[in-house]
Amino acid sequence: MSENTFHIPPEWRASAEEIAAQGGPVMVIGAPGSGKTTFCLYLAGYFCRQGRRVAWIDADPGQPFIGPPAAYSLGLYADAGELLKRKAPLVMGFIGNTSPVGHLLEAVTAIQKLYSRALSLAPDLVLINTCGLVNGGAARELKYHEIDMIAPRYVVAIEQKNEVEHLVSPHSHRAGLLILRLPVSPDARISTSEARKAGREQRFKEYFRGAEFQDIALSDMGVHGPGLGTGERLGFRDINHLSKALNSIVVHAELSADRLFVITDGDYSEEEQYTARERYSVREISVVKRSELDYLLVGLSDNGNLCLGMGIIRELDMKELILRVITPLRDVAAVRHIALGSLRVNPAGSELGQW
Numbered sequence: 001m002s003e004n005t006f007h008i009p010p011e012w013r014a015s016a017e018e019i020a021a022q023g024g025p026v027m028v029i030g031a032p033g034s035g036k037t038t039f040c041l042y043l044a045g046y047f048c049r050q051g052r053r054v055a056w057i058d059a060d061p062g063q064p065f066i067g068p069p070a071a072y073s074l075g076l077y078a079d080a081g082e083l084l085k086r087k088a089p090l091v092m093g094f095i096g097n098t099s100p101v102g103h104l105l106e107a108v109t110a111i112q113k114l115y116s117r118a119l120s121l122a123p124d125l126v127l128i129n130t131c132g133l134v135n136g137g138a139a140r141e142l143k144y145h146e147i148d149m150i151a152p153r154y155v156v157a158i159e160q161k162n163e164v165e166h167l168v169s170p171h172s173h174r175a176g177l178l179i180l181r182l183p184v185s186p187d188a189r190i191s192t193s194e195a196r197k198a199g200r201e202q203r204f205k206e207y208f209r210g211a212e213f214q215d216i217a218l219s220d221m222g223v224h225g226p227g228l229g230t231g232e233r234l235g236f237r238d239i240n241h242l243s244k245a246l247n248s249i250v251v252h253a254e255l256s257a258d259r260l261f262v263i264t265d266g267d268y269s270e271e272e273q274y275t276a277r278e279r280y281s282v283r284e285i286s287v288v289k290r291s292e293l294d295y296l297l298v299g300l301s302d303n304g305n306l307c308l309g310m311g312i313i314r315e316l317d318m319k320e321l322i323l324r325v326i327t328p329l330r331d332v333a334a335v336r337h338i339a340l341g342s343l344r345v346n347p348a349g350s351e352l353g354q355w
C-alpha cells in the first residue's frame, strides 16, 4: 500500500516510526469515519515495506476490512501489496450481529482468542482495529474490556477533539500502556448509514458467493443460543399440552434445569408462556417461532471454538435435530460448536432483521 494513496498527517508518520521501534500490540480506536482502517493500512504497509509481518485483528463487525461482517477476523500480512487484496481471514471469532451491542461477551472472548492465535504466528506486530462504537454504556464496557484483555503497548486514539478520551481514561494508570493521540485527517469522510449498510450487504454477498447447503447434526456439537440442544427433549404429551397452553403448534420443546425452550410454528399467546413456565418449575421460558430461525446467521466453529465459517439457517429438522445451513465452508467435519447469531440475512447479503 503506497503512502501516496492517503494523506498522512505528520503525527501519523511519527507514531509509525515509534511503533516500528518499540513494537506492539497496537489497538486503534476512534469514532466512525475517523480513519481507523486507513491508519491500520498505513501502519501495516509501513511494517510490510520493512519486510516485517503483521497480524491484523479486525475487531469491527460492522465495517470490517478483513472477513465478513458479524465476525472478528485475523489476517496475516507480509507484503504491502496484499493489503490491497481482500484476503480470506485465517480464522474468525463469531459475534452474531453487525453491532457488538447485545454480543459484548462474544466480542471480548473473540478478541482474546484471535490474539492468542495471532501470537502463535510469531508476527512482528499485532495490530488490532476496533469498531466505531464509542458512545454510551456498551461502548464503554466493550472498549474497557477489549483493552484490558489485550493489554496493548499502544492505544492509538484518533480523534478530532476528545471523542474517545472517556474510553482511554480508565486505562490511564495501566502499567506499560502508551496512548498515542492522533488527529483525524482532513481527508477523512464519514459515510452515511445507507452507505454503511450497503457496504455490509456487499461484504455478506461476497462472503456467501458460491455457498452451498450443508447438514449439521446438532447432537454432534455444542450449541450456544437460546436453549436449543441444551436440555432434555420433551415427548408428544408435553408437546400437545404446550401447544394448547400457548395456543400455537409447538414443534419442539426442551427442558433444562433453568429453562424451558420451545419452538412454535407460528404466533403464540405471550401471556400463557408464563403459565407454562410455572408448570415446568423453571426460571425462564424461551419461545421461538420457527420463522425467526429461518435465515438466521450462525457461527460454525472448531473444537477450540474458533469460527471456521458462518452459515445461514434454512431448515431445522426437528425429528433428527439436523440444521441445514448455507455456508461457504466446504468441509463441516471439523465443526464442533455452533452459535446462533441475532441477525437474519440472506445469501445475497440483504439484512432481513434482528432476532
Ligand SMILES: Nc1ncnc2c1ncn2[C@@H]1O[C@H](COP(=O)(O)OP(=O)(O)OP(=O)(O)O)[C@@H](O)[C@H]1O
Residues within 6 Å of the ligand: 005, 006, 007, 008, 009, 030, 031, 032, 033, 034, 035, 036, 037, 038, 039, 060, 063, 131, 132, 185, 187, 188, 189, 190
Ligand atoms: N488519512 C487519510 N487520507 C485519505 N483519506 C482518508 C484518511 N483517513 C480517512 N480517510 C477516508 O475517510 C473515510 C473513512 O476512513 P476509514 O474507513 O479509515 O475510517 P474508520 O474510522 O475506519 O471508519 P469506520 O468506523 O466506518 O470503520 C474513507 O473513505 C477513507 O478513505
Ligand SMILES: [Mg+2]
Residues within 6 Å of the ligand: 036, 037, 038, 060, 063
Ligand atoms: Mg474502519
